[in-house]
Amino acid sequence: MIATHLAPLVTAADLTSRVVDGALVFVALLCLLCGYRVIRGPTIPDRVVALDAIATNVIAIAVLFALKTDRGLFVTISIVLAIIGFLSTVTVAKYVTEGDIITRGNE
Amino acid sequence: MTLALAATVGALFALGTFLVLREDLVKVVLGLAVLTQAANVYLISMGGITEGTADSVPILAAHGAKAHETADPLVQALVLTAIVISFGMTAFLLTLSYRAYQENGTMNVTEWEQ
């Protein structure tokens, strides 16, 4: 009984896990907000930027989950997404500006 | 957890079905994509979802690590292939829709000539 009384109210590990859980919820809320922007628009560039922001949120969630589970392999996900995340943005941008995403020959 | 998952899967299936039944071919393809996601979520939820911990990832920490805490790897293996296949199928369906549009001059299936 005395030992519990003397122990700190919140251990360091416990604190980390609570913060990570809270951050996960926060990022999920951010996804909700970005989702609103994608759905409402009003222009396509708005939607694309919001979608890109969601991708960034996914990176954050992967890292947070890596912290939560203490398994570094989830960082791989964020790395991969970080590398290729801009591909979709570029594609949409090209679609909007030029109307032709992959060009061929002398067209 | 089960209730939220069930509601999600139900809603996704309902919306996917609604989209599949539309006249517009692109909507049909979008609907199939939604249905695919719904089916994948359903499959994963069949494996049972536990709170994420160091042991819950079906990639063992080391050779010989204790194994009985992991999430169901079987459904993950099934879904992994399902994702790639569904991409191939979506690409095929899009091509098919495009060709149908080219041949018929409209995206509306009810306006096609017999």
Added chain:
Amino acid sequence: MRLSESHTDEPNHEAAVRRWATVTTTIMRTTARVVVPIILVVSISLFLQGHNYPGGGFIGGVLTVAAFTLVYVAYGLDYLEVGVLNRDVDYSAGIYEHRTVSAYRRLFIFGLAVTVGSGLGALLFGEQFLSQDYTYVHLPLFGEVELASALVFDLGIFCVVVGGLLLIFSVVGAE
């Protein structure tokens, strides 16, 4: 890479080279130049470590596909032929005759053959079709290295995914 200049004075080729400058912005092209090798390295590493860490044939495959599509988006469909391999491209021909397309076709056929072949290989050892095995090899620098026959199977999957999906992209993109 063949650096022969034999085709460069043909008008088609020059037109293509000139066109790359106008396809996308310089930012796009520079980013692609930097990022594509990184993606390829990551995808190969994901493919190789698949047995023990996240990764494998499917993931490595789709990531490689992403790298190539990035090249397509940034430079157009013929860049690999004309810009990298310095070959000539006949623009009047259909996409079916396109050399990259037939290369992708060969790639996934090769992948399928490797997949089935690795399965048949098991038969030679008196095992069941498609059963895999592994062994540990001692290499001078790396120490103990695990050598799994599943890697061959995974290579087949990798080739099928890369060949099949890139074929789809190049054919649809050419439209």
Added chain:
Amino acid sequence: MEPQLPAVATAVALPFVAAALTPLLYRFVGEAVGYFGAAIAGLSFVLVVSQVGTEGTVSVQWIPSLEVAVRFHVDGLALLFGMLASGIGVLIFAYSAGYMQGKPNLARFYMTLLGFMGSILGVAFAADLVVLFLFWELTSVCSFVLIGYHTDDDESRYSARMAMLVTVGGGLCLLAGLLVLAAAAEMAGVEAFNLAAMLADSASVAAQLKEVGLFVPALVLVTIAAAAKSAQVPLYFWLPRAMVAPTPVSAFLHSATMVKVGVYALGRFRPLFHGVEWTLLVATLGLATMTVGAVLAVRARDIKELLAYSTASHLGLMVAGFGFQTHYGADAGVFHLLNHALFKAALFLVAGIVTHQVGTRNVEELGGLARDLPVTAAITGVAALSMAGIPPFNGFYSKELLFEAAWETAVANGDLAWLYPATAALASVFTVLYSLRFLWLFLGDRPDSVGSVSRPSLALLAPPAVLAALVAVLSVAPHLGIEFVVQDAASATAVEPVEVHAALPLSVSGPALMSLGAIAVGVAIFPAYGRLQGRLDAAHGATTRLHPTVLYGRVLTATDEASVRLSGFVHNGLIRTYAWWTLLAACGLVLAGYVTAAVGLPTPLAVETSVAMVLVLAVSVLSAVAVAATDTHVTGVLTLGILGFMVAIFYILASGPDLALTQLVVETLLLLIFLLALEEMPAFYGELEWDVAAKDAALSIAVGVTAFVSVLLTAPSGDGGLTETAGEYVERAVPDGGGTNVVNVILTDFRAFDTLGESIVIVLAALSVLVLLAMRTRGETQ
């Protein structure tokens, strides 16, 4: 003594093998292939006869997991039936070789006939419910081909289809009944599909059936099947129609084989269903058929039609015999099975000879043929008197046994049970009448219309002569047949010890008086045969609306019209309609399944919930709603992107790094391919039609509810640990697969075959795209 598996199996399999060889053989030997068939039938016959006296079950495993085996049970009844089928088969094949000379499609004819004989032998010896059903339906299929021999004739096609519909419809009832039996047997601790074991333990199976309240349904289902096959009231109408087949087929189908299958099945199941309900249903059915068949036979003007109705009538006699609980009933059924096969086959062959030689089948145009066809007349005399049940011919003995059974039942039960002997006697009067009429073809005056009649060839004459000789032998010395096989056969169908007796009654008794009375009345009325026919015609005309043939036609027309209307509704050429109905049906079935299985919803509905995951799932649903609601293609694709990302987060939170990786990369590629396709297509959707949308929304909600309930009912609560399979994969991943990524090990090691199949799907998708786009002009330019 134990039967030998090779002998029985060969006897059954030989006709099928021969049937497969027939077309080939026909090329070399032509019409002589009929004698080949006769030889095969003879071989089977010898093999069956070699097993006489044995009893027991022999089996080969077929579907071990379902306890289905190719199992043959050999006992008296099976041997009797097998001997009839193969023995008469020999004569039929020999007769066909003469009769079918110069006819077309002989290869098909003999092939089907052989297959038909094989299936009959299969039914006779099958001791497994699945095998029994297969052979049973095979007889229906073969008879369809045989009855429809004249493929260019509408009448023939119509009759073949009618026989097929009735007998196969009955077969479906049999299937249902057999499944009920199998379930009951399993509950009673007997091997599920093992008929022999079931019969050996019939008391406990029957008790089990009664306990679960399925005794009467099973009884009714089996009886319907037997009634359809054996042309019982009211399903007899296909039988006279089937007379469009060539005469050898009629003789074979209607004397020894096809129609006897139902009777045989009743005999088989008799020990199982033995009881009051059995008598009430089966005996009544049999006696009704006996009477109706006999009356209609008297009315018939065509000799083959007369014989057909007479067949129905005699089948009724056998069914009624099996229906009575007393062992006399079993004796009557089994003994008449033999007697009828002999005399009826002979009479059919005679009818064939008459048709062949005189050229008409009309009773009224025939008469006094004895001078032209003396041998045929002698054969007919023996067979027809046996059919009429005139002592001392063998038909009399078995009919007398039926009278005894009916009499005994009436004495025991009194009151309404007296209707049994009364009906039996009435039917006998008509039997005597039409038998005499058939005999009169050869006696009486010879009409002028009958021209010169040539003698039939030996090939045509020998088979009926053999049959008539057998009838004569059995008439003089019935104990020969009884000792040889009838006694054993009757024992197999009875629950108590049986002593079959066949002798002329020497003392005055009820049954003897019934026989005497029936014969006397029949002979007395015979001079007024024409007037009686007139009366019957009038009665027949007055009841046209109730005839089974008319009802059959009405049902068929109604079904036809209903399906046209239904298909116009469901099958309107739009794939959306098909999807709509298919999904609706699937939802209905799934939900109905849950309701009937009475599965309760899991009690702790909300298990520990992670807020982040619930948020993610909510966003995914919202984005899906947005996809459904958007009005441009690009917006739809971008909103689909949110769904993809949310599902990827879901994979992360569900501890699936591989999945999340793949999902994220594929998501990017998906956006790319959508945009690639969209740049070629119009950007806007058409107008939403509200009435259609409302209908689709209703279905979508049904689908959603089904999915919702399915997840709730099937998803594990989360703390149950891994399933057995998954647990084993995790355990074996490192030692057997050599990798710590269990998902990848499953993909490449444990379930590599699945992965191979999946890679083939990708290849096919790529090839399809290639063909659709790059090779589209190829077909047109060439």
